[in-house]
Amino acid sequence: MKQFVSRVIKNSVINEHFLEMEFEWNTTQVPSPGQFLTIRVSEKTVPLLRRPFAFSSFDSQNKSCSIIYQKRGEATEALSQKRAGEKIDIIGPVGNGFPRFEGKEALLVAGGIGLGPILFLSDSFRKSGVPTTLIFGCRSKNLKPVSPSFERENPVICTDDGSEGFHGTTMDYLNSISQKTGPGSALFCCGPHPMLRACHNFSTKHQIPCYVSVEQVMACGVGACMGCVVKTVDPPGFKRACKEGPVFRSFELEW
Numbered sequence: 001m002k003q004f005v006s007r008v009i010k011n012s013v014i015n016e017h018f019l020e021m022e023f024e025w026n027t028t029q030v031p032s033p034g035q036f037l038t039i040r041v042s043e044k045t046v047p048l049l050r051r052p053f054a055f056s057s058f059d060s061q062n063k064s065c066s067i068i069y070q071k072r073g074e075a076t077e078a079l080s081q082k083r084a085g086e087k088i089d090i091i092g093p094v095g096n097g098f099p100r101f102e103g104k105e106a107l108l109v110a111g112g113i114g115l116g117p118i119l120f121l122s123d124s125f126r127k128s129g130v131p132t133t134l135i136f137g138c139r140s141k142n143l144k145p146v147s148p149s150f151e152r153e154n155p156v157i158c159t160d161d162g163s164e165g166f167h168g169t170t171m172d173y174l175n176s177i178s179q180k181t182g183p184g185s186a187l188f189c190c191g192p193h194p195m196l197r198a199c200h201n202f203s204t205k206h207q208i209p210c211y212v213s214v215e216q217v218m219a220c221g222v223g224a225c226m227g228c229v230v231k232t233v234d235p236p237g238f239k240r241a242c243k244e245g246p247v248f249r250s251f252e253l254e255w
């Protein structure tokens with residue numbers, strides 16, 4: 001983990017909710033899928049706290065990284081105004097990412113702001129020859145991201161209104177292919193809590209491993225404040241998402 005000043009390379013709108021920002025990666029530490037960085041978006045005192053974002057890609061040749069983010073409040077609004085060449089203050093890579101996988105099939109499930117880390121994981125599995133199915137869910141086809149990084153991973157699109165791809169949620173799609181899953185498959189997920197819980201339940205039913213990346217609200221982002229804890233099955237009953245996570249084996253967590 002290192003703190004450094006980076007410059008924005010590109011900051012583009014990729015649908016009505018998401019933007020994709022590419023920026024210089026000025027450290028030799030290589031981020032892995034599921035790890036995140038924290039950004040101080042302004043030199044002013046507001047917003048004071050750094051904000052966490054998962055890596056959506058890393059380009060070792062160009063020494064650049066990307067995030068896919070949604071405008072939600074002050075920090076992400078300020079981030080969306082950044083133009084090429086502007087500075088951002090970064091700490092990263094932070095946390096523990098997804099594990100290596102050498103099984104028969106990786107099933108990747110992404111919803112909402114969970115898209116970025118799952119795209120990075122899909123790219124990494126594809127490059128190492130792991131058979132991968134990426135499932136992305138959104139309400140309607142106009143919420144599908146329009147970006148080469150998204151299209152390259154050839155995702156199964158699930159829409160709630162049936163306007164494109166599979167008509168239903170990511171879980172409906174998973175259930176529809178459940179006969180094909182079994183020993184050697186594993187689930188890798190990032191998205192809203194109900195989706196992660198449903199993935200955990202699916203993995204328990206089908207007896208396959210499931211890894212989830214949680215999106216706890218964070219304050220310090222470095223393991224000091226205990227503001228990001230998740231409940232665990234084993235004592236002491238909690239773990240810090242920023243330090244021990246954000247990726248956990250789903251059976252470790254209380255759902």
Ligand SMILES: Cc1cc2nc3c(=O)[nH]c(=O)nc-3n(C[C@H](O)[C@H](O)[C@H](O)COP(=O)(O)OP(=O)(O)OC[C@H]3O[C@@H](n4cnc5c(N)ncnc54)[C@H](O)[C@@H]3O)c2cc1C
Nearest residue numbers: 051052053054068069070072073074075076113116216217
């Ligand atoms: C490990 C990790 C990885 C993340 N990766 C991404 C990413 O790749 N892309 C992305 O868009 N966002 C990501 N987030 C969430 C992101 O950090 C928040 O959206 C951001 O901090 C909001 O800042 P803001 O000032 O714009 O909004 P705020 O004013 O701080 O919040 C606006 C609204 O968003 C909610 N919110 C704030 N933080 C979170 C959070 N962590 N999870 C869920 N809701 C939140 C608040 O409760 C509030 O309702 C990640 C969070 C974590 C912990």
Ligand code: FES
Nearest residue numbers: 221223225226242
């Ligand atoms: S955000 Fe402070 S301990 Fe995780």
